[in-house]
Amino acid sequence: MRLEASSSDYTLLEKIQGIRVSFVALVVTLGAVGIVGMYSAASGSMEPWATKQLIRFVFCLCIMLGLALVDVRVWLKSAYWLYAGVLALLVLVLAMGHTGKGAERWLNLGPVQLQPSELMKITLTLALARYFQGVSAEEIGRIRVLLVPLAIIFVPVAFVLLEPNLGTSLILVAIGGAIFWLAGVRAWKFGLVIGGVLAAIPIIWASMHDYQKSRVLTFLNPERDPRGAGYHITQSKIALGSGGVFGKGFLEGTQSRLNFLPEKHTDFIFTVLAEEWGLIGALSLLALYLVVVGYGFMIGLSCKNQFGRLVAMALSVNLFLYMFINIAMVMGLIPVVGVPLAMISYGGTSMLATMIGFGLILSVCVHRHVRLDRR
């Protein structure tokens, strides 16, 4: 591999200056919203969540800035290795899960709990970007060229499905699809696949037994069970709706304060915020996410190498998917699939994964003038 620019092109100072302060400010704003959410969810207390979230955020912020300074060529070179390493972790948790109790998604490494499927979103992105870095626009037209990246996507998807974690598997497929699209895979191929899947659904459905159908329906739509997840989503809609345009006010959310909201500090944190801050707050948060996603796209577009472009944009799409699935879920648009709201929900792995993604986007930004050979 021949590099058109070496790392000696940038001094550390230049790299630090290359970090977009405005991007970091946006990330800090997201983190701050999360801490306010934790404070609200605890009815106006820093305990038990806000303080921990703050510490985590500061920790993750350091990691993000550290990663931003790592040369993009290091990422390129190690992409497959990282992918292979996380894939090994996935297999490991699956093996441990089978010996443990049921679905085990977590890898317990002493004080740090790790969810390998979260990390897979990043390493999958790196691996695919690495692959398409070396594929020309013409070559992408050949089916044979797509076999390897398809395998890169579906091997981890298969493991994540086995956990079982349908939500993350679908996100992995979506990220892969986004990279395929950006890399230039022909539009008709997407049409073919989507059409095929849609055509297969009724055939598979018709061949299933009633109890299997029922199981699938409940899995896809927990609202079918009004006492379980259905209750959750109903309460969430009540909280959102009763917030109205201007919200009930900071710490005045009755649905969250009186514990009618389930999982209020994790999956339903958006509801807590929207109940207290209303439509105005909800739209502002949505806009904040869109600005960050758009920023990631701009960084991608300004990058001089395909690897960086794909990494920055795919990670932005990842953030968007996270946000979209969570918010659509708590608003009752899609089934409850257990996806947290990136940067805002309580939880270390999700935040760490998202901030690693931000670190990589920043790294792409810092090193956007680096040119990489296709091979």
Place this chain on the structure above:
Amino acid sequence: MSTDRDITRSRLLTRRAVVLGGLQLGLAGTLAGRMYYLQVVDSDRYRVLADDNRVNLRLIAPARGLLLDHVGVALASNEQNFQLLMIAEQVPDIDASLDLIGKIVGLSDGDRKRIVKDVEHKHAFVPVILRENLSWDDVAAIELNTPDLPGISVEAGHLRFYPLSDAAAHLIGYVGSPAEADMNGNPLLSLPGFKIGKAGIEKFHEDDLRGTPGESQMEVNAYGRMIRELARAPGTPGQDVHLTIDAGLQSYAHERLGQENSAAGVVIDVHTGAIYALASYPGFDPNLFSKGIPADVWEELLNDPKVPLTNKASAGQYPPGSTFKMVTALAGLESGAIDLNHEVTCTGSMTLGDHEFHCWKKGGHGTIGLTDAMAHSCDVFFYDVGHRAGINAIAATAAKLGFGAKLGLDLPGERPGLIPTKAWKEATQGETWQQGETLVNAIGQGYVKSTPLQLAVMTARLASSAMTLPHLTKQVDGQSSTRTDWPPLRFNPAHVEAVLAGMEAVTDYGTGQHCQIPDPAMHMAGKSGSAQVRRMSAYEREHHIHSDSLPWKDRDHALFVGYAPVDAPRYACAVIVEHGNHGADAAGPVVRDLLWEAQKRDLARVSVASDTRLSTRNLSAPG
């Protein structure tokens, strides 16, 4: 490397990025649309649902209206009452706490069983009543031990208190927890500890006394725990009910009747129909009912032959005996069967067909007129009058004087008594009326039944010449029930005068002469009566075995009716002493004492004076 190729690739990617970005904007737009739908379009609906979630309405029991006598003395009031409550979830060791409480204030095994059951059936944060009706000492002892009793608290409530205790039990009634049958969906009735009127005035005026409950809006969390009070709408306390009763006379009457085994009496205002005293002895302590009556006490009350739970004054039906002779006399005069100068020769008995009807006086009264016949209560005279007038004339007169039907007393449980007619006998027994039966009923025996209240009303109507109706309610909700404009009694005044003269003669020189009121200004007129409980056998008559040598329950009832003062009648009174033998001996002195006491208290004047104070309506005192 090929820069051109890379540029191509970069341009393709830019186009693709724009499409992808557009797709994301579209999805974000969907989210924004959904937010708008939930938080703007449907917001009102969700606001209602959110409030439904968190707001729990709790009723606050209204204070029950007081029962007051005619001048405002309390007959039923609300006493502060202390309850001991426990919130199970705050008690680390329930058994240990109950042991300690048992040592301090005492807990029966029954209490403990109920507590354990309540704790099992209720949420851990719902207070459970450990004990009610704590004394001040109990409260102080609990407060002293507060550090050792987490989760235990003392709460103030209300307990219905009846200051007159037994003396007005039948009249006032009592309150108790609503029975299953009382439940009509009114949530107030399900409130723990809520009591409703179960008997007497408490029951009759339940709607006035109850009031409307207040409402407390409590915020509750998802588990139903009360968090705080959001709003409170105070209820309306129940209306106070002013009665015509005089607390002093009522207590006196109870005490006076208590000198006999079992008795009942009524004192009524002849002009207004206001009842000043209505007593039945023996009574019971209604305070026991508000606290929850012990089962053994209840059993004892139920099985007592003197029926302490029955209000004998308005629900006890007795043959009126000779006190009915005024009715027979008036019936004879009004029907034209006899005139004012009618005389009968009493030989000690009268023969009708093959039956002999005896006078109470062996040997007879000789030739006797109406006045003397009443004074000495000659049975033969009234056999004759009854025979001449016929049972239907007697029944018509009796009806006008208030017999044979309920008088519409504002108190539950009133009984109608019975006045027989020919038609009645045919309808109920399928037999024709016998002439001899007229004779028996003419002296208040046989089928005739009346309540002491009806006897008092008869006396009042005779004394006032008005169709007075009795009532106990003086004023409720600012509405005065006192009435003086009763329709006149449509009898020939001369006939009524003659009957009243006979009643005066009774206390002047007749059977009641020994029980005249000593103060001439307060003199009373009256009539005695004895009612056979068991028909005398020929053997007993022959061997001069008198009622007073029989077992108590077989002895005659003693009755007496009277009014006073003779010159300007104001008070009428009727008394029955169950199994008291001779009316003049047993019941007469009681009537005398009640009428005497009523006059000494000058109840009518006091009542009217208080009435002008109670209401804006000015009532003129008639007579």
